[in-house]
Structure formats: structure tokens, C-alpha cells
Amino acid sequence: xxxxxxxxxxxxxxxxxxxxxxxxxxxVRKGQKVNSTDVIAEADLSPEYLMLDVARGLALPAxxxxxYIQCKVGENIVEGDVVAGPVGLMKRVVRSPRNGRxxxxxxxxxxxxxxxxxxxxxxxxxxxxxxLVGDRGAVIEATGALIQGVWGNxxxxxxxxxxxxxxxxxxxxxxxLDVSLRGSVVLSxxxxxxxxxxxxxxxPLRGLILASLDHGLIPYALKTNFPIIVIExxxxxxxNSIAFKLLTTNEKREVALNAEPWDRFTGxxxxxxxxxxxxxxxxxxxxxxxxALDQTVRVLxxxxxxxxxxxxxxxxxxxxxxxxxxxxxxxxxLENGNIVVLPLANLEIxx
Amino acid sequence: xxxxxxxxxxxxxxxVGEINTRAMLFDVVDGRYxxxxxxxxxxxxxxPYNDIWEGIRxxxxxLQTVSGRVLVGEDERLISPTRxxxxxxxxxxxxxxxxxxxxxxxVGLLEDVSLDSARRLAATTYSRVVDSIGLNDRRxxxxxxxxxxxxxxxLVIVAxxxxxxxxxxxxxxxxTVGLACLLQPESQxxxxxxxxxxxxxxxxxxxxxxxxxxxxxxxxxxxxxTEQLDAPQVxxxxxxxRLRGRQIPGVVELDNITGGNLLPTASAMGxxxxxxxxxxxxxxxxxxxxxxxxxTSVAAAYSGNLSLRVHPQLGLGEGLVDIFQYFPVEDVxxxxxxxxxNEYVRDYLYLKSLYPATLPATVEDLEIEQALARQMLRLAxxxxxxxxxxxxxxxxxxxxxxxxxxxxxxxxxxxxxxxQQSLLILLDGLQPLGVTTFVLDQxxxxxxxxxxxxxxxxxxxxxxxxxxxLNMGTIISPMGTARFGTPILRVNMKYDGGNEIKLDxxxxxxxxxxxxxxxxxxxxxxxxxxxxxxxxxAGRGGRIRVTGGALGxxxxxxxxxxxLPAEPARRRELFKKWQKALS
Numbered sequence: 001x002x003x004x005x006x007x008x009x010x011x012x013x014x015x016x017x018x019x020x021x022x023x024x025x026x027x028v029r030k031g032q033k034v035n036s037t038d039v040i041a042e043a044d045l046s047p048e049y050l051m052l053d054v055a056r057g058l059a060l061p062a063x064x065x066x067x068y069i070q071c072k073v074g075e076n077i078v079e080g081d082v083v084a085g086p087v088g089l090m091k092r093v094v095r096s097p098r099n100g101r102x103x104x105x106x107x108x109x110x111x112x113x114x115x116x117x118x119x120x121x122x123x124x125x126x127x128x129x130x131x132l133v134g135d136r137g138a139v140i141e142a143t144g145a146l147i148q149g150v151w152g153n154x155x156x157x158x159x160x161x162x163x164x165x166x167x168x169x170x171x172x173x174x175x176x177l178d179v180s181l182r183g184s185v186v187l188s189x190x191x192x193x194x195x196x197x198x199x200x201x202x203x204p205l206r207g208l209i210l211a212s213l214d215h216g217l218i219p220y221a222l223k224t225n226f227p228i229i230v231i232e233x234x235x236x237x238x239x240n241s242i243a244f245k246l247l248t249t250n251e252k253r254e255v256a257l258n259a260e261p262w263d264r265f266t267g268x269x270x271x272x273x274x275x276x277x278x279x280x281x282x283x284x285x286x287x288x289x290x291x292a293l294d295q296t297v298r299v300l301x302x303x304x305x306x307x308x309x310x311x312x313x314x315x316x317x318x319x320x321x322x323x324x325x326x327x328x329x330x331x332x333x334l335e336n337g338n339i340v341v342l343p344l345a346n347l348e349i350x351x
Numbered sequence: 352x353x354x355x356x357x358x359x360x361x362x363x364x365x366x367v368g369e370i371n372t373r374a375m376l377f378d379v380v381d382g383r384y385x386x387x388x389x390x391x392x393x394x395x396x397x398x399p400y401n402d403i404w405e406g407i408r409x410x411x412x413x414l415q416t417v418s419g420r421v422l423v424g425e426d427e428r429l430i431s432p433t434r435x436x437x438x439x440x441x442x443x444x445x446x447x448x449x450x451x452x453x454x455x456x457x458v459g460l461l462e463d464v465s466l467d468s469a470r471r472l473a474a475t476t477y478s479r480v481v482d483s484i485g486l487n488d489r490r491x492x493x494x495x496x497x498x499x500x501x502x503x504x505x506l507v508i509v510a511x512x513x514x515x516x517x518x519x520x521x522x523x524x525x526x527t528v529g530l531a532c533l534l535q536p537e538s539q540x541x542x543x544x545x546x547x548x549x550x551x552x553x554x555x556x557x558x559x560x561x562x563x564x565x566x567x568x569x570x571x572x573x574x575x576x577t578e579q580l581d582a583p584q585v586x587x588x589x590x591x592x593r594l595r596g597r598q599i600p601g602v603v604e605l606d607n608i609t610g611g612n613l614l615p616t617a618s619a620m621g622x623x624x625x626x627x628x629x630x631x632x633x634x635x636x637x638x639x640x641x642x643x644x645x646x647t648s649v650a651a652a653y654s655g656n657l658s659l660r661v662h663p664q665l666g667l668g669e670g671l672v673d674i675f676q677y678f679p680v681e682d683v684x685x686x687x688x689x690x691x692x693n694e695y696v697r698d699y700l701y702l703k704s705l706y707p708a709t710l711p712a713t714v715e716d717l718e719i720e721q722a723l724a725r726q727m728l729r730l731a732x733x734x735x736x737x738x739x740x741x742x743x744x745x746x747x748x749x750x751x752x753x754x755x756x757x758x759x760x761x762x763x764x765x766x767x768x769x770x771q772q773s774l775l776i777l778l779d780g781l782q783p784l785g786v787t788t789f790v791l792d793q794x795x796x797x798x799x800x801x802x803x804x805x806x807x808x809x810x811x812x813x814x815x816x817x818x819x820x821l822n823m824g825t826i827i828s829p830m831g832t833a834r835f836g837t838p839i840l841r842v843n844m845k846y847d848g849g850n851e852i853k854l855d856x857x858x859x860x861x862x863x864x865x866x867x868x869x870x871x872x873x874x875x876x877x878x879x880x881x882x883x884x885x886x887x888x889a890g891r892g893g894r895i896r897v898t899g900g901a902l903g904x905x906x907x908x909x910x911x912x913x914x915l916p917a918e919p920a921r922r923r924e925l926f927k928k929w930q931k932a933l934s
Contacts, residue, residue, distance in 0.1 A: 021503075046497075047497055048493075051491070051492060104533075215698065215701045234701035234702060235694070235697075262705070265398060266398055267399055288399050288400070300706045300709050301702055301706065301716065302699075302712060302713045302715070321710075323711060323712070323713060323714045323768060324769065325711065325766065327712075345710045346706075346710060346712055
């Protein structure tokens with residue numbers, strides 16, 4: 001059976017394709033060194049238009065008004081520029097009320113595309129531009145530790161990692177956040193209080209890594225201006241031991257957070273990268289696998305969500321679960337020594 | 352080019368679902384078409400594979416193992432037609448429901464007329480209407496153009512103008528659409544489906560064909576009083592196939608091997624339901640429901656008139672994260688026979704939306720999944736009540752009236768550990784009135800039959816008659832008012848062998864009368880206290896001939912509409928009691 005994989009790896013080479021959702025302008029060149037927050041491409045995602053009724057403004061029929069249009073398609077216009085006229089004794093003119101670019105000019109109308117700030121695509125991880133991808137973006141290459149999460153609020157930033165979680169199940173309380181954490185990326189366990197996120201924003205933090213988040217905080221988390229990455233999911237879940245160990249042993253290191261949402265079609269997940277200098281040949285992480293004995297897996301759902309174990313048995317036939325369902329399953333030895341039988345559909349490989 | 356399936360002996364049907372890909376084999380055995388075997392595997396439309404053929408190949412491998420028939424050659428290609436050594440199949444059909452819902456902008460003249468029809472047309476396939484533009488739209492033209500570009504729809508459906516009616520107004524709407532398309536790079540432009548006044552088609556084409564890809568279908572609203580979705584729905588299915596071909600690698604190849612006959616899964620199910628409505632009792636309609644990961648679909652047909660609704664927002668997969676826009680968490684919790692907090696239910700839903708392919712491994716999680724299925728069905732049925740005419744009336748008050756049989760698909764129903772659980776989900780979710788029969792498609796072959804029905808109706812008919820679908824049983828659901836515990840229905844079942852069962856059914860109970868599959872009996876129903884069993888009005892009873900199902904004959908006298916106790920402990924007790932009564 002095909003096995004999904006989540007990467008939690010101490011040292012690997014990482015290549016990530018960073019693409020605009022629509023064609024735009026690529027701002028970097030091949031080989032260029034970038035930081036995670038550098039803008040590598042930009043595009044107009046939310047175009048805004050303005051129609052200027054020149055015919056009405058000049059009090060002329062549409063066809064006649066065309067003769068008095070003073071701008072061409074493609075021309076950039078500044079607020080106040082005369083775009084049509086003058087006409088008549090009073091020298092009537094039509095002026096542009098906003099900055100923009102002329103996209104259409106005919107039938108007595110001018111259609112302006114307004115100059116709005118473009119969407120900026122950030123690198124997402126510190127590294128080098130490995131290759132450019134047309135007018136959509138670039139592939140960034142880096143080396144270091146990689147931890148993938150399951151949910152992110154879409155922001156990108158980086159900072160020094162501070163560990164606030166003494167145990168993987170710790171709850172982030174407001175009194176743990178103080179001014180000394182300003183500008184840091186903080187790791188904690190579970191967050192269920194809105195006030196905590198508000199305080200984090202006020203400090204401000206440069207990023208927040210959580211094991212789990214109360215689902216009620218999702219709308220607020222989506223609006224914060226710093227990246228939030230959730231590694232396990234929603235509800236009170238503790239951080240899995242592999243991620244906990246990897247992150248706690250990298251305290252005070254620079255970490256980059258790309259909290260983009262998990263997109264199943266492209267496979268992009270929210271990611272934490274701890275950049276480390278390349279040394280020798282690095283393992284290439286595979287993306288395709290099947291379940292096999294001795295693999296390290298994470299349990300995705302009840303009865304033991306977030307727990308890590310090893311596959312010790314793979315029955316050939318579907319087995320009955322406690323609720324009566326039959327499923328292709330595996331026997332997993334958890335870190336506490338218990339062996340549980342779980343559907344393979346509820347496991348993912350961690351490597 | 353469409354190829355004919357007539358004279359074909361064997362058929363391979365492939366269904367690419369959101370979670371599972373299935374390969375099904377049909378062939379002639381003893382002179383009649385039969386469903387022989389199925390292989391299934393995970394769908395591989397998403398990363399890291401991004402090619403549905405990986406999943407199709409694995410499903411074919413399993414089918415080969417189960418059936419013993421070689422289907423794939425050494426060149427890794429499907430063998431078609433059948434070889435002299437028996438390897439391969441003669442024809443191939445396919446259906447698909449995988450992929451995100453199409454993003455659709457509906458454009459029409461009047462809100463309650465053409466714009467509504469455009470939205471209803473969109474709802475016949477896997478799509479979400481992300482914006483609507485009508486004549487009365489208060490936004491300025493430039494704001495509408497901006498919205499069309501910002502939303503990046505896959506498809507714009509333009510309806511409006513009855514036959515010989517409004518044309519100027521339609522042109523005005525098309526100006527907005529045309530302008531939005533013109534200002535976008537060609538590769539970003541949506542497909543445009545024109546389903547309005549056909550008298551101005553030439554003008555519409557000349558206005559738009561240099562700007563976008565325009566597809567003309569019959570008018571979805573030929574008169575103010577008439578809505579015609581059937582023919583435009585076919586065009587929409589074709590567009591769906593075209594768009595999926597661009598979005599998901601491997602779809603074009605799948606469509607090619609079927610000779611251009613790839614269908615959306617829900618449309619294929621709809622075909623079967625329509626077909627059945629033409630051959631069964633004309634006084635009753637036929638209903639099909641599919642509760643899947645990508646959507647809950649409902650197909651209702653009455654004498655060949657089909658109403659198909661696909662609800663991607665009511666799927667049991669990724670979309671669950673938004674489900675509380677449609678009902679509160681308490682509406683899920685109320686169906687549970689185990690005690691779990693609302694918090695646990697919410698956490699379950701969010702985790703399931705993160706991992707849609709996972710299975711419920713605990714009793715609690717299974718109950719939540721089955722409770723969700725009930726809610727999806729409830730909502731889908733309520734939406735059907737908005738239909739006009741005869742069909743709308745049959746879903747009045749959120750109950751289902753006058754359909755037989757009711758065909759059900761979806762893993763939550765077909766893979767339930769106990770058939771009784773599947774039946775309870777259907778009874779609670781659909782709340783049928785009167786007499787009906789539930790049929791369970793345990794192998795998900797209904798869409799396959801729909802995909803081939805138009806070209807090889809013999810195969811579809813013979814497979815349906817072969818018992819490939821499981822008759823769950825005849826269900827009798829009386830409606831009326833009485834205190835719980837009051838006898839409301841006197842039942843006398845006379846078996847063909849001569850035995851007889853007589854019993855009085857009490858209000859609030861659910862009763863099973865044994866009648867094996869294939870066994871027949873005469874059932875005499877005598878409602879008491881003016882209860883209605885759908886035999887001509889309150890208090891009217893009669894005799895019907897019934898054929899046994901896997902669960903016999905079930906009398907659901909729990910009340911219609913089903914009212915659950917407010918007190919959670921009492922409610923849980925009742926669920927356990929009902930489950931026990933059915934087992």
C-alpha cells in the first residue's frame with residue numbers, strides 16, 4: 001500500500017519550487033543567494049479596474065469622444081493626468097483620479113488597471129536560486145534540517161529559535177511570553193488561548209511553531225502577521241518525539257518558517273528549515289514509498305494520534321478493528337513499548 | 352470519436368474517486384452480463400504521483416489477481432480488444448469524481464429566473480459557484496470585471512433570455528464577461544458556457560469567440576416557467592471532462608481509451624437512476640444517493656425526468672473543515688450512541704479534513720463518521736425540497752416521499768461493519784415515508800453501469816437484474832401522531848410457504864420481520880389512529896407483495912419527522928435500543 005511521507009530530518013538537501021499562482025515577474029537570477037523573506041517574484045493577484053466615461057465627461061457622443069482621448073493602451077497614467085480633452089470653449093478635460101495603466105481606450109471609455117501593490121512571493125527558505133521557472137518563480141536550494149507541518153497561516157519569516165516547551169504536551173501560556181522573546185521564533189506544544197496569539201503579535205514574535213492548535217483559533221491565526229506552523233494538528237496533541245528532539249537540539253539557531261497551507265495536489269506543506277552548511281553527500285529525501293517492516297511511522301488519528309512507532313508486522317489480509325471495520329493494517333510498536341494494530345491508512349512514514 | 356459498445360462481450364470500468372480508484376470487470380457468463388470482480392487502490396491524482404494512472408495500474412493489478420484475467424500487456428498498456436487467449440477486455444468505460452470542485456461564476460439576467468437556473472446547472476456536477484452576476488448587480492462594471500479576474504473561475508455559465516426574448520440585456524452581461532477575459536492572459540481565461548437565448552447564438556459567438564473558449568448549449572430557461580437542465584447538463588459534463596483533463600495528469604489518456612466517454616461519477620449515477628425510473632413503477636420515482644469524500648450526490652428521477660444535485664460542500668473529505676457553516680456541531684453529536692464532547696467531534700472533523708484518506712479506528716470515530724453521513728443526507732434532501740414541481744414535493748419537510756427503490760453508494764454506507772448501521776444511516780438521513788426498498792451498491796458499480804448504459808443498455812440491465820446490488824429490504828415508515836408506545840400499525844405477513852406473522856407495531860419502535868433474500872410474502876398493512884403508510888391517505892391500508900432483503904422487512908415506526916429526545920443520555924439509550932432491534 002502506498003505510504004504518505006512527512007519529512008522530519010536533521011540534515012538533508014532541500015529543493016523547493018516557489019511559484020506564483022498566475023504568471024508574473026521573476027525578480028531573481030539563477031545562482032543568486034536569497035534569504036527566506038526575500039521577494040523572488042511578484043504578480044497582480046487582485047487586479048482592480050476603473051472605467052472613465054470620457055464621453056460623458058466631455059459631453060460628447062462616444063464615437064466623437066474617442067478623437068479626444070489623449071492616452072494610448074499600455075500607457076502608465078498618474079493621478080491628475082489629462083486623459084481626454086480639451087473640448088469646447090470651456091476646454092473640458094477628463095483627468096485620471098488614480099495612478100494606473102490604460103488597458104482599453106475606445107467607445108468613449110477608458111479602462112484603467114489601477115496601480116495596486118502586487119502580491120509578493122517570498123523565497124520561503126534561505127538558499128540559492130537553483131533554476132528559474134518561466135514567469136512563475138524559481139527553485140530554491142538549501143541544506144539543513146527540515147521539519148514539515150500540517151497547517152500554516154501563509155506567512156514567511158525567520159529568526160532565532162527559542163524553546164518554550166519543556167515537554168511535548170506543554171500548553172503555551174501567556175505568562176511564558178515576555179519581551180526577551182521579541183523577534184524570536186518560539187516552539188511550544190499546544191495553544192488554545194486567543195490572548196496568547198495576541199501577545200505573540202504584540203511582542204512581536206517572528207514565528208510560532210506549535211504541536212497543536214485549538215481549531216477555534218484558526219480564524220485569528222490566519223490574520224496574524226507572523227508565521228504559525230502546526231506540526232501535529234488540532235485538539236490537544238503533543239509534539240511527536242522526533243520533531244521535539246530535532247527542534248530542541250537546535251535551540252538558538254536561525255530557523256526559517258514557510259507557513260504555506262498544505263496543498264495536497266502539489267504536495268507543498270508548511271515547513272521549518274534550519275539552515276546548516278553543506279558537508280559532503282547529503283541524503284535525498286524520497287517522496288514515494290510503500291509500507292514496510294521497521295519503518296518509523298506516525299499515527300494520524302485516534303486511538304493514539306501523534307504517536308511515533310515502528311511497524312513490526314504487516315498482515316497480508318485486512319483485520320477487524322475494535323469498531324468492526326475491516327482494514328489493511330499494521331502492527332506498530334509505540335515508543336512506550338505497546339503494540340497496537342492500526343489501519344495503514346492512518347499511518348504515515350516519518351523520515 | 353465515440354465508439355460503440357454494442358456487440359462487446361467484456362467491459363472494464365474504471366472509477367477515479369477522491370480517495371479510491373476502482374477497476375471493475377464485467378463479462379458474459381451463461382449468456383448474460385455479470386459483474387465479475389473489482390480491484391481498488393488509492394487514487395494518485397495528488398502529489399507525489401500527480402498522475403491518476405499510478406492508482407489505475409495498481410487497481411488493475413489487484414483486479415488481475417482477483418479475477419485471474421490478464422488485462423495489462425508487457426508493454427504496460429491495457430489489452431483491448433480481448434485476445435484469443437482470453438487476455439484483455441473488449442471495451443473500457445470510466446468515471447471520475449477526483450479533484451477540487453470547479454470554480455464557477457454564474458451569470459444570468461434575473462436573480463430568481465435565469466441566474467438561479469445557471470446555479471442549478473452548476474450544481475449538477477462537482478463545482479462551486481464562487482460569484483453570481485445578474486442584471487440587478489449593484490456593483491459597477493469595473494468591480495465585476497475585477498471580481499471575475501480575482502476569483503480566477505474555471506468556468507463561466509451564462510444563462511438568460513428566454514427563446515426569442517431578451518437579447519440586449521444578455522449582450523450587456525456578456526460585455527462584462529468578455530472584458531474580464533480580454534484583460535487576462537489567454538492561458539488564464541475561463542471556459543465560457545452559453546446556455547441562454549439560442550436566437551442570438553451567432554451574435555454571442557462572434558462577440559466572444561476571439562476572446563475565449565465558448566461552448567453553446569441548449570437554453571437552460573427556454574421560457575419563464577420552464578427550466579431545462581437535461582441537455583445543458585450533458586454539455587456541462589463534457590466541459591467538466593475537458594477541464595479535468597487540464598487539471599489532472601492522466602485524465603486525457605483515460606478519456607481517450609474510453610473513446611471520449613469519460614463521465615463525472617455523479618452524472619453516470621444519474622443516468623442509472625433515470626433509466627430505472629423508466630422501467631419501474633411509474634407512480635413512484637427512483638432515488639440515488641452517494642455519500643463520498645468529494646461530495647454528497649442526490650439523483651431523483653420520476654418517469655425519466657432526472658434531477659441531479661452534487662454537493663461538494665457535503666463531502667466527507669477535505670471539505671469537512673468548512674462543514675460548520677452548514678450546521679452546528681450539536682447536529683452531529685445528537686446522532687451518537689456514545690458519549691463524546693462537542694470538542695472531540697470538532698477535533699475529529701478537523702483531523703479528518705487534514706487526512707481525508709484515514710479510517711475511523713475507534714468506536715467513537717466510526718459513530719462520528721456515520722453521524723456525519725446522516726447530516727450530509729439531511730442537508731442534501733433539504734436542498735432537493737427547493738426543486739419545483741413534483742420532485743420538489745417529494746422532499747417536502749425534509750423527508751423522502753414516493754421513491755422506490757432508493758439506491759445508496761459511498762464507503763461510509765457500503766463498508767459499515769454491520770448492514771444494520773448502513774440502514775440506520777439511510778433511515779435517519781433520508782427519513783422515507785410510506786413503503787420503499789433500499790438497495791446498497793456494495794461494489795460501487797452504479798456509475799460504471801451509467802457510463803455504459805447509453806451505449807450498451809443490455810449490459811446495464813442484465814447486471815442490475817443479476818443481484819449485483821444488495822437488496823437491503825422493504826421499509827415501511829408510517830407517519831402520524833400518537834403517544835409513544837401506542838400501537839399504530841397492524842401487520843400481517845403471509846409467507847408463500849403458508850406461515851404467517853401477525854404483530855402490532857408501536858409508535859416509537861423499529862421492528863424487523865424476517866424475509867430472506869429472494870423469498871416473497873404478502874404483506875397486509877392496517878394503520879391505526881389514522882397513521883399514513885402511503886397507501887392512499889391517512890388510515891388507509893392495503894396489501895402489497897414484498898420480496899425479501901438482507902434485513903427482511905423493516906417497519907420504522909419511530910416517527911416522521913424523526914424527533915430525538917433533547918436529553919443526551921436518553922437519546923443514547925434510544926440509539927442503542929434501535930441498533931439492537933435491527934440486529
